Each structure stands twice: as C-alpha cells, then as structure tokens.
Amino acid sequence: MATMNVGIIGCGNISTAYLQLAPVFASFKITACADLNPQAAAKQAAEFGCQAMSIDELLADPSIGLVLNLTVPNAHFEVSSSALRAGKHVYSEKPFVLSVSDGQALLQIAAEKGLRVGSAPDTFLGGSHQAARQCIDSGVVGDIIGGSCYFQSHGMENWHPDPTFFFQPGGGPVLDMGAYYISNLVQFLGPVKSVVAMAGKPFASRTVTSEPNPGSVIDVNVDTSVRSILQFDQGAQVSFTVSWDVWAHEHNNMELYGTKSTLFVPDPNRFGHSVRINDGETESIIEPLQVLGSANFEDMNGEMIANYRGIGLADMVAAIDEGRPHRCSGELSLHVIEVMTSILESAESRQFIELSTSCSKPEALDDTAAKTLMA
Numbered sequence: 321m322a323t324m325n326v327g328i329i330g331c332g333n334i335s336t337a338y339l340q341l342a343p344v345f346a347s348f349k350i351t352a353c354a355d356l357n358p359q360a361a362a363k364q365a366a367e368f369g370c371q372a373m374s375i376d377e378l379l380a381d382p383s384i385g386l387v388l389n390l391t392v393p394n395a396h397f398e399v400s401s402s403a404l405r406a407g408k409h410v411y412s413e414k415p416f417v418l419s420v421s422d423g424q425a426l427l428q429i430a431a432e433k434g435l436r437v438g439s440a441p442d443t444f445l446g447g448s449h450q451a452a453r454q455c456i457d458s459g460v461v462g463d464i465i466g467g468s469c470y471f472q473s474h475g476m477e478n479w480h481p482d483p484t485f486f487f488q489p490g491g492g493p494v495l496d497m498g499a500y501y502i503s504n505l506v507q508f509l510g511p512v513k514s515v516v517a518m519a520g521k522p523f524a525s526r527t528v529t530s531e532p533n534p535g536s537v538i539d540v541n542v543d544t545s546v547r548s549i550l551q552f553d554q555g556a557q558v559s560f561t562v563s564w565d566v567w568a569h570e571h572n573n574m575e576l577y578g579t580k581s582t583l584f585v586p587d588p589n590r591f592g593h594s595v596r597i598n599d600g601e602t603e604s605i606i607e608p609l610q611v612l613g614s615a616n617f618e619d620m621n622g623e624m625i626a627n628y629r630g631i632g633l634a635d636m637v638a639a640i641d642e643g644r645p646h647r648c649s650g651e652l653s654l655h656v657i658e659v660m661t662s663i664l665e666s667a668e669s670r671q672f673i674e675l676s677t678s679c680s681k682p683e684a685l686d687d688t689a690a691k692t693l694m695a
Contacts (some may be wrong), residue, residue, distance in 0.1 A: 321692075324348045327378045327408075329399050330390035331355035331364045333481060335415055337629050338388060339368040341617075345634035346695045348386070353688070375399075379406040383652075386411060386631065389614060393490045396489045397422040400437070401564045404429045409640065411438040414499040416653035418490050420677065422659060423654040430650065436640055437650035442632025444504040445647060445685045446591025447613015451606050452576075453684050455583055455597060456508050462579030464509055467558040470571035471497045475564040477526045477538065479620075484538050486564075487526060487566065492542035494560035498660045499653075500588040501574065502550075505654065509552045511678040512659045517548035519667035522565045524675065548663045560663075585656040592626030611690035634693045635685070647682040655679040 354375045355361040365372035387403035400410045416439040417423045417504040430437045452566035477483045526538045545563040586593035595606040617627035632648030639646035655677045662673040
C-alpha cells in the first residue's frame with residue numbers, strides 16, 4: 321500500500337489527537353501543519369516531528385496529496401474548497417460543512433478534478449459499532465422498526481479550553497454531536513427520509529469555568545436543546561434528543577428496536593465498549609471487534625479507551641490507492657449534514673422536512689479489513 325503525505329490545516333485542540341494517533345495507521349503520514357496562528361503550527365510541528373508551514377505554502381506543496389481540515393466549522397467550506405482547487409484530496413473534521421449547498425459545491429469541485437472528499441466522524445467504524453452492525457446484518461435482532469438516541473450534558477464550558485464557538489451559529493449540540501449518532505444510524509439503517517423537531521434555548525449565557533479563561537461569559541446564540549424524530553427509508557422511526565442543558569440523566573446512548581430483540585449500542589462518540597442484545601427474556605453481551613475495539617489510549621480522565629481517530633482517513637487513502645469507495649464518504653457526510661440542518665429547520669418552522677439527498681450504507685469493516693489499515 322502506498323503512503324500518502326497529509327498536511328493539517330488547523331492546529332487547535334483536535335489536531336493533537338490526529339497527530340498522536342497517525343502512526344497507528346499504514347496508509348498516510350502527516351508531514352506538515354499550518355494555522356492562521358503560526359505559533360500554533362510551530363508548537364505542533366515541534367512536538368510531533370512535522371513541518372510548520374503557512375496555509376499557502378502547504379496548499380502549494382506538491383508532496384502533500386491530502387489536506388486534513390481541522391479548522392472551526394465556519395471555515396470548513398473555504399479551506400476544503402481551496403484545497404480541492406489546489407489539486408489535493410480533502411478529509412474534514414465534522415461537521416463536513418454547514419449547509420447542503422456548500423456540501424454539493426465541494427462534491428462538484430472534487431468530481432471535476434477527479435479528487436476525493438471525506439469527513440469525520442469515523443467512530444462508526446469502531447469495534448463496538450461494527451459488532452452492532454454484524455448483529456443487524458445477520459438478522460439476529462430482526463428488522464429494525466424503531467429506536468431512541470440521547471446525548472445530554474451541561475455543555476463544554478466546564479472543560480473545553482475555547483468553548484465560545486460551540487454556542488454561536490454553526491455550533492450547537494445538533495451540529496456538534498449529531499454527526500456521531502446520525503452517521504451510525506445511517507450505517508445501520510440506510511438513509512433518512514424525513515425529520516420533525518422542536519428546540520429551545522433555556523440559558524441565554526454561559527459562564528466559563530475551564531482554563532485559560534475562567535469567569536468569562538459566553539452569549540448563547542443557538543438552540544441548546546433539540547428533540548427530533550427521524551423517519552428512515554426502510555421504515556424505522558428513531559427519536560433523537562440532544563441537549564447541553566441537562567445535569568444528569570439515565571437514558572442509554574442508543575437503542576434500536578428489532579422485531580426479534582432490542583439492541584443497546586454504546587456511545588457513538590467512542591470506538592469501544594460492549595453491545596447488548598435483549599429479547600425480553602435473556603440478555604447477551606457482544607464484545608467489540610478486536611482491531612478497532614481494544615483499549616489503546618488514555619483519556620483525560622485517566623481511563624484506557626479504544627481510540628482510533630483517523631481510521632476514516634486511513635480508509636479513504638487506502639481506497640484511493642485501491643480504486644474503491646471510501647467509507648467516510650462525501651456523499652454520506654452530505655446526507656448527514658442535510659439530516660442535521662433539516663432538524664434545525666424543522667424546529668424553527670414547526671414543519672416536517674423531506675430530505676432531498678440520499679446515500680448508500682458504507683461498507684462494513686470487519687477485523688480482517690481493519691487490520692490491513694493498521695501500521
């Protein structure tokens with residue numbers, strides 16, 4: 321397998337995770353990084369052994385085949401389109417873009433230039449979610465007829481070093497966390513047909529307690545509690561609730577209701593943890609697939625977890641080399657963006673929204689296939 325040189329644009333908090341985990345994968349090497357703040361790029365380059373560049377220098381470098389776009393969401397379209405026009409493939413952090421029209425424009429540019437576009441999240445490729453996928457595909461749980469998904473917390477002003485943008489247009493819990501849940505649902509069930517939602521903003525401001533700016537106040541300019549129902553093409557109706565206004569709750573992350581049993585799926589923002597199946601009489605524990613489900617990373621709480629952020633990028637680069645579709649595709653990301661923006665549109669208009677985009681379910685990733693992507 322050929323190795324592609326990758327350049328990062330955007331050296332904020334998330335870049336550290338990609339730089340730390342890049343050596344785990346076989347198909348790419350991060351050779352350069354750039355940021356509007358040259359000091360941020362220089363810091364990451366010094367720590368992780370790549371070259372700090374200006375954004376223009378990185379885009380002009382012929383040795384870099386793909387740009388990893390880790391900028392803030394409002395900059396995703398501009399940076400990704402610039403990279404495509406420079407002749408480079410693009411893989412973006414979520415959300416892919418902030419509108420369907422921007423996503424369609426990126427895919428059009430990529431098609432005209434013979435380039436690929438991909439986007440996080442790639443957690444749905446993790447060992448737990450692929451184990452759940454096997455349970456669905458094998459018919460163990462029967463046909464999925466419904467489900468529920470919950471992500472609820474009290475925001476990130478208590479831990480994130482720069483939480484302001486989460487509460488501005490382009491932020492909010494749907495666009496921030498929805499991609500993890502909806503991408504996973506689409507890989508399980510296929511595309512969404514329509515959505516309906518309601519939303520609210522209980523708190524007009526947030527007081528930051530995290531370093532380096534404790535005590536600063538953020539004006540909240542997005543809805544921070546959103547409740548929706550997704551109707552899938554295959555018939556299932558799944559409720560999806562996200563909120564940054566909840567101190568505690570006891571809902572499971574994801575439950576899928578089949579004609580034979582219920583499937584309990586762990587956190588879609590994680591790669592590991594076990595899956596549970598309950599048929600009303602007995603409960604079975606399904607362990608995650610091993611290659612992308614084994615603990616390999618210490619999180620901020622000191623817990624060893626499975627963390628393979630970058631597997632979607634690794635699969636995309638390998639797919640380019642092999643001439644096959646990549647799993648975290650632009651088409652999937654575009655559909656997920658339309659689902660999320662339609663949820664927000666429905667909440668504002670109090671109307672059902674029919675979706676205009678669709679996509680194929682990404683190919684499943686078993687241990688044999690996953691192993692070929694690892695260093």
